[in-house]
Amino acid sequence: MDVILAADPQELARRACGLVMTLLSDAWDGRGHARVVLSGGSTPRATYRLLAEALLSVRIPVGSVTWFFGDERWVDRADPLSNEGMARSVLLEPLGAPERSIRSWNAGAGDPVECARAYADAAAAEMPPAGVAGPDVVLLGIGLDGHTASLFPGGTVRLPGGVRLPVGPDIPADAAAVEPEGSRGWRLTFTRRMLERSRDVIFLATGSDKAAAVARACRGDPGTPAGWIRGRRTRLLATPDALGAEMPPGAAAQMPPGAAEIA
Ligand code: 6PG
Secondary structure (H helix, E strand, O other), X not given: OEEXXXXXXXXXXXXXXXXXXXXXXXXXXXXXXXXEEEOOOXXXXXXXXXXXXXXXXXXXXXXXXXXXXXXXXXXXXXXXOOHHHHHHHHHHHHHOOOHHHEXXXXXXOOOHHHHHHHHHHHHHHHOOOOOOOOOOEEEEEOOOOOOEOOEOOOOEEEEHHHEEEEOOOOOOOOEEEEOOEOOEOOEEEEOHHHHOOOOEEEEEEOOHHHHHHHHHHHHOOOOOHHHHOOOOEEEEEEOHHHHOOOOOOOOXXXXXXXXXXXX
């Protein structure tokens, strides 16, 4: 996993936006379309704001991007906790993304297991055949415990037919419902089987409180979901405090060739 340093959260947002813009431009030029999987949480908000401005200023037709959400809380999208609601507010609405381009989990009503199954089926139907890269760009955060999306260490997923499995790299589905635990309610999440099909996975991490989880993720720790979620190409954009003293060898301070930076 390539590590790209950003001096502070503002530079991280600029670098993340520049990288996503480069990847979207490549997707548009090469395939005329891009599938993006958005992360929830607080870290990506600044990136999303810049991305909306950047996309409005370039030639990529807004309707040429399909927006997925890597995971969702079991709430309506109007709920302040909703990942979709956050992305709509800071990115998709300012961008004017057409409703037909937004793939909602439709969380918060009905049965979480059925909801995850339906999202998995719908996403898989939009992806190229197996063996061909699926999502073009996936943005992911890293939790203090090393979770990513809603793949929580020690969590339990529930699949159709009442199947219950520990959160792990081999869940036999593209998406799953994650059972409530403590104060955390039901969650919905893409699994490794879907996310590993991605051309580019970009982890975003800031804050010294993330350093231990980020180090485990960089090492590929099997007990850390962010350690076993990889795309065909995987990068970590992080501020120095999130890398802590265990700066992985080869932490690159430069963006990949050609990646634009948002001024
Ligand atoms: C969510 C996210 C989750 C998030 C991490 C980091 O639903 O909250 O999908 O995986 O990315 O918890 O969150 P922060 O960016 O807020 O630290």
